[in-house]
Amino acid sequence: MTARSLTRVRALLLGLGGIVLVGVAWDLYASFGPDAGVQLGGVLVLPRASATAMPSVGSMFGRLLDPVASGPGSPLLLTAVIQASLVTLGVAALGWVVGIVVGLALALLMQRFRTAESALLPWVILSQTVPLIALAPLVAGLISTARVGGQAPPLWVSVAIIASYLSFFPVSVGALRGLESPERAHVDLLRAYAVGWWPTIVRLRFPASVPYLLSSLRLAAANSVVGAVVAEVAIGMDGGIGRMMLSYAQSSSGDPAKAFGPIFGAIAVGLVSAGVVALLGAALGRYRRAEATA
Amino acid sequence: MSAAVRVRGATKTFPGRGRAAGVTALENIELRVEPGQFVSLIGPSGCGKSTLLRLVADLDRPSAGSIEVFGDPAAKARVKQAYGIAFQQAGLLPWRTVAANIRLPLELHRFPPARRHARVAELLALVGLEDFADRYPDQLSGGMQQRVAIARALAESPELLLMDEPFGALDEMTRERMQGELKRIAGETGAAVVFVTHSIPEAVFLSDKVVVMSPRPGRIVDELPITLGTGSAADDVRESEAFFRQVSAVRELLHGVPGAAPRGVDLR
Numbered sequence: 001m002t003a004r005s006l007t008r009v010r011a012l013l014l015g016l017g018g019i020v021l022v023g024v025a026w027d028l029y030a031s032f033g034p035d036a037g038v039q040l041g042g043v044l045v046l047p048r049a050s051a052t053a054m055p056s057v058g059s060m061f062g063r064l065l066d067p068v069a070s071g072p073g074s075p076l077l078l079t080a081v082i083q084a085s086l087v088t089l090g091v092a093a094l095g096w097v098v099g100i101v102v103g104l105a106l107a108l109l110m111q112r113f114r115t116a117e118s119a120l121l122p123w124v125i126l127s128q129t130v131p132l133i134a135l136a137p138l139v140a141g142l143i144s145t146a147r148v149g150g151q152a153p154p155l156w157v158s159v160a161i162i163a164s165y166l167s168f169f170p171v172s173v174g175a176l177r178g179l180e181s182p183e184r185a186h187v188d189l190l191r192a193y194a195v196g197w198w199p200t201i202v203r204l205r206f207p208a209s210v211p212y213l214l215s216s217l218r219l220a221a222a223n224s225v226v227g228a229v230v231a232e233v234a235i236g237m238d239g240g241i242g243r244m245m246l247s248y249a250q251s252s253s254g255d256p257a258k259a260f261g262p263i264f265g266a267i268a269v270g271l272v273s274a275g276v277v278a279l280l281g282a283a284l285g286r287y288r289r290a291e292a293t294a
Numbered sequence: 295m296s297a298a299v300r301v302r303g304a305t306k307t308f309p310g311r312g313r314a315a316g317v318t319a320l321e322n323i324e325l326r327v328e329p330g331q332f333v334s335l336i337g338p339s340g341c342g343k344s345t346l347l348r349l350v351a352d353l354d355r356p357s358a359g360s361i362e363v364f365g366d367p368a369a370k371a372r373v374k375q376a377y378g379i380a381f382q383q384a385g386l387l388p389w390r391t392v393a394a395n396i397r398l399p400l401e402l403h404r405f406p407p408a409r410r411h412a413r414v415a416e417l418l419a420l421v422g423l424e425d426f427a428d429r430y431p432d433q434l435s436g437g438m439q440q441r442v443a444i445a446r447a448l449a450e451s452p453e454l455l456l457m458d459e460p461f462g463a464l465d466e467m468t469r470e471r472m473q474g475e476l477k478r479i480a481g482e483t484g485a486a487v488v489f490v491t492h493s494i495p496e497a498v499f500l501s502d503k504v505v506v507m508s509p510r511p512g513r514i515v516d517e518l519p520i521t522l523g524t525g526s527a528a529d530d531v532r533e534s535e536a537f538f539r540q541v542s543a544v545r546e547l548l549h550g551v552p553g554a555a556p557r558g559v560d561l562r
Contacts, residue, residue: 185381185382185383185385186385186387188348188351188353188379189379191353191372192351192352192353192372192377192379193375193398193399193402194372194373194375195402203398203401203402204387207387207389286430287389289389289432
């Protein structure tokens with residue numbers, strides 16, 4: 001085994017160890033902590049450790065393998081969580097892709113025209129200061145007035161648009177920095193070759209922006225998952241993980257472990273989207289080479 | 295036949311920012327480079343030698359005066375790809391292999407793939423990097439990177455090669471070897487070369503003519519034709535009496551520059 005793969009195994013074990021440690025700490029406190037929590041001057045400083053407030057880690061996972069409801073024909077909680085996760089993942093992915101397209105287009109525009117940068121960048125930054133909760137119903141209202149073939153578009157369109165609203169931002173800012181990143185010598189070289197703006201983008205600026213773009217895409221992926229989950233709740237779209245979280249949390253007093261199902265689902269969606277970006281990064285490895293100094 | 299480079303009365307002033315005064319980088323430069331001639335521009339830091347090269351390459355425009363490359367204005371010559379260029383930093387694209395870096399100008403100017411392939415193979419052989427075609431720049435030494443940059447500059451067989459301190463960042467051993475190779479390559483291709491350097495022996499060893507410049511504002515102090523006797527081996531040339539005599543002559547010209555003496559000049 002090479003030293004490098006050994007380091008990888010070590011990192012993997014340490015990562016898993018960290019997760020296990022959090023689980024063990026949770027269970028220890030849930031078992032031995034005071035049921036009423038610890039209060040200092042009327043302020044709760046340590047949480048209640050009752051079975052309702054802190055179900056054990058084992059029961060959270062065990063609950064996944066029980067049916068959702070007691071009625072006959074009810075699917076396993078795990079199946080329901082996976083289905084809801086896939087819905088959210090799909091909508092978030094759509095929002096991610098739309099956000100990338102919009103973000104790249106804005107970055108190209110700002111790179112091409114200095115005035116566009118001065119005119120657009122403040123708005124791009126300002127756009128992210130609007131609270132999502134305020135924005136979601138507004139977007140949904142606007143979209144519902146649109147007519148496609150005589151019908152209002154389905155709710156997931158609004159959710160995807162809100163997800164893209166969060167994901168375009170890191171892409172536009174990161175891509176702009178990346179497009180501006182080539183060294184003077186490289187820009188001079190392309191100028192000496194007497195080629196226009198677009199070939200310079202394709203051969204130089206875009207490849208040079210890949211390292212910036214990859215971290216932007218990772219941020220954008222996380223943003224669009226958060227955006228999709230919050231928008232589902234805010235707009236009231238059924239079928240996704242956001243709605244499921246809300247409705248299960250409301251029944252948590254009777255079935256506390258159940259509410260953790262959709263939380264695990266949300267974590268899985270986040271991991272999958274981060275994994276997609278990591279795969280993309282591996283595929284684009286040669287664009288992340290640094291030039292050794294002479 | 296028109297000169298490879300003809301500079302007439304070129305002046306370059308960089309405007310000052312805010313209250314700062316503008317800087318005159320070059321003043322009334324007259325320069326003529328014949329086809330096939332190897333000309334070095336030498337002078338202390340800040341004498342505008344790189345600026346002059348950038349004007350010839352049309353990477354900057356003169357404030358006054360005119361620059362012609364093979365009878366065309368510099369801007370037209372750039373569009374016609376009349377020259378190849380190499381910088382102090384090799385300036386290779388890190389995500390492209392050696393072969394792909396050399397191929398870049400051929401791709402941009404739409405050479406047919408078969409011709410590209412043949413030309414890249416030729417150039418790799420010329421700079422002795424046949425075995426490194428598929429390596430990436432970060433896997434090469436500084437000298438090898440510079441050889442790739444020279445091959446790239448030669449890709450379209452230009453009649454003129456512009457080089458801005460291409461060996462400035464190399465160690466002395468590598469530098470001398472690269473000088474020998476450049477001399478051979480320039481001889482084989484018959485291209486005229488304008489070579490910016492701050493090393494006196496380098497300028498004398500390589501050139502047919504050394505142009506000595508003074509700093510702020512950059513002016514041409516004198517031009518010195520170099521004769522070293524052709525055909526002898528590089529090491530013999532470097533140890534010949536003629537070589538030492540002409541190195542001293544250039545040094546004296548540089549020292550004669552008021553207020554410019556050895557500071558910033560590489561006297562190795």
